Structures are given as structure tokens and as C-alpha cells.
């Protein structure tokens with residue numbers, strides 16, 4: 480096989496913070512991967528939220544990889560903050576709460592940052608001072624989507640949704656407020672040209688079909704089956720900024736903070752393309768893998784090649800998991816080293832708290 484390269488890496492602005500949070504549900508990811516103490520997990524980094532969340536399952540090691548250095552810098556800052564700060568300071572450093580003196584908090588952590596991360600953050604000081612929590616391109620896009628829901632629902636509709644105490648009340652809300660006008664707004668908002676402000680155009684190159692109907696049905700599914708109190712993704716997209724950020728991602732929960740401090744040295748960060756990295760490590764290094772929705776940006780053939788490489792590189796009986804956003808990408812059980820777990824994947828996908836994703840897949844290494 481010729482050396483694999485990521486084609487999209489050449490087309491993206493790899494300085495930009497695309498995601499300051501991870502819009503992928505760690506709950507189904509952890510259930511899919513069944514992480515145990517012998518595992519070495521390989522995970523796409525993005526904003527690092529799921530790396531930290533999987534760390535709480537206590538694998539032997541986690542390697543976080545990204546070809547976008549800015550994304551790795553976010554995780555570097557989080558790791559340094561976990562090591563040096565208390566929980567309240569950590570939340571302020573990240574921008575979840577107001578803070579007049581983030582530089583002081585940053586200075587406390589600076590000695591924990593590797594030289595490359597220290598100089599990166601010194602060059603991007605304003606970003607840190609403003610607070611990174613909701614600053615990524617996708618977070619800003621979702622905020623605009625929220626403003627569009629509010630434009631139609633108005634304060635009255637929003638108050639009804641906020642007051643819902645259970646899924647029965649949410650279903651009644653949807654009956655009244657899940658109107659054609661809202662559906663058209665959503666369809667229009669996610670239409671290709673608008674999408675480009677939330678994601679780089681190159682990331683949509685392989686999207687051809689009409690995904691709006693599926694999005695609408697999945698949004699309805701989350702509202703009718705998942706209490707808003709348990710779905711912090713919908714809280715952000717439909718209601719407001721998070722009122723209680725510590726009750727969102729597991730790694731932000733105060734009860735997990737001491738444990739995180741003891742585990743955080745198990746993380747290694749790698750600035751590379753997954754395609755290249757896999758050929759540079761001994762076969763069997765990794766036993767579990769989280770690949771976000773990276774196949775979204777590839778042709779079917781490129782997906783097949785990369786999945787084959789993953790299958791050959793990973794330890795036998797390992798597991799990998801990944802999402803499909805708008806395109807259909809999986810091994811289709813045509814790769815000899817992988818076995819697609821259809822039923823388990825489908826069941827977990829039904830519990831996904833994010834409705835963007837068309838599919839979630841788990842494959843085992845055979």
C-alpha cells in the first residue's frame with residue numbers, strides 16, 4: 480500500500496480553533512469502547528473533552544492525535560490547568576465563569592506546558608484572556624443557530640421549554656413549537672452555504688445527499704426521549720449557555736477533579752495525521768480507538784484504506800468507534816481485520832444526545 484496522507488489536511492486552516500468543545504457524546508463512546516486498565520487508547524483530540532472523559536475510565540494510556548495544532552493546544556492548556564489549579568480556578572481559566580485575571584491563572588500553569596505550547600499560548604494570549612470555552616468556530620455557529628430558534632419561539636416558547644420537567648412535557652412542547660417554520664429555519668440554516676460558516680467548506684466536499692429530514696427527525700427524537708436536564712448539548716443549542724458547566728462533560732465535574740489530577744500524566748499528545756502516525760508505531764500499540772467523524776472528509780476508497788490500516792495496526796480484539804455526520808462511511812464488513820457491530824452501534828446511536836450525527840459505528844479488530 481502506498482503511504483496514506485490526509486487530503487483534507489492540505490485544504491484546511493490548521494491555525495484556526497474549529498472546536499473549543501467536543502460535540503460528540505462521550506457517554507455512548509465510553510459504552511462502545513469498554514475501556515479497561517490494559518488499554519492504550521488512540522483518540523482524535525479535537526477540544527480534548529472526550530480524551531479527558533475516556534481517561535476517567537482509567538486506561539493504561541491515552542494518545543491524543545490531531546493534525547490541527549490549535550486543537551492540541553487547547554488540550555495542553557486543560558492538562559496544565561488540571562495539574563496546577565483547583566477546580567474553581569480551572570473552570571475560570573477555561574472561561575466557564577467570569578475572571579478578571581486569567582493571566583494570573585495561566586502563569587500558575589505555565590511551568591506545566593511544554594515549550595511549544597507555552598509559546599503558542601503567549602502568541603494567543605487574547606484568546607486565553609477572553610476564555611476559550613465557547614470560542615471555537617462551531618460553538619459560534621451553534622450560538623447563531625440558537626438565536627434562530629429563539630427568533631421563532633420567542634421568550635414565551637423558550638420559557639415553556641425551560642420549564643419542562645420531563646419528556647412528556649417536552650413532547651407537548653414539541654407538538655406546539657416543533658412547527659414547519661422551525662423545520663424550514665433549521666433546513667435553511669444547515670444548507671451548504673450556511674454550513675460553511677460552522678465548518679470549513681473542504682469538510683463538506685463529500686456531502687451530496689439531503690440530510691435535513693434526518694436532522695429534523697433526530698432533533699425530535701432527542702426532545703421526546705431525553706430529558707433536557709440530562710442533555711447539555713441541547714441545553715446549549717436550544718436554551719442558553721450552560722448554567723451549570725460542571726454538570727456537562729464528566730471532566731468538568733468537581734467530583735472527578737482529584738481523580739483527573741492523578742490520571743492526567745497518562746495522556747500523550749501527537750501532532751500528526753492519523754494516516755502517518757499509524758505507520759510509525761509498532762503493530763498492536765493501540766487497543767481502543769476513537770476516530771470522531773474523520774471519515775466524513777474522505778472518499779469511500781480513502782475511508783476503506785484508512786480503516787484497513789487501523790485494522791492491521793491495532794491489537795486483536797480491540798475496538799474502535801466513530802460517527803458519521805452527513806455521509807455514509809464504515810467498513811461495510813468488507814475489511815478482513817474488522818467486524819462491524821451493527822446492532823450494538825444502532826442501539827447506542829439511539830441514545831446519542833447529539834442529533835447532528837447520521838450514524839455511530841463500533842468495529843472490533845479480528
Ligand SMILES: C[S@@+](CC[C@H](N)C(=O)[O-])C[C@H]1O[C@@H](n2cnc3c(N)ncnc32)[C@H](O)[C@@H]1O
Nearest residue numbers: 485523525545546547550751752753771772773
Ligand atoms: C473530525 S473533526 C470533527 C469534530 C466534530 N465532530 C464536528 O462534527 O464538527 C475533529 C478533529 O479531527 C481532526 N482530524 C480530522 N482528520 C484528521 C486526521 N486524518 N488526522 C488527525 N486529525 C484529524 C481535526 O483537526 C479536528 O480537530
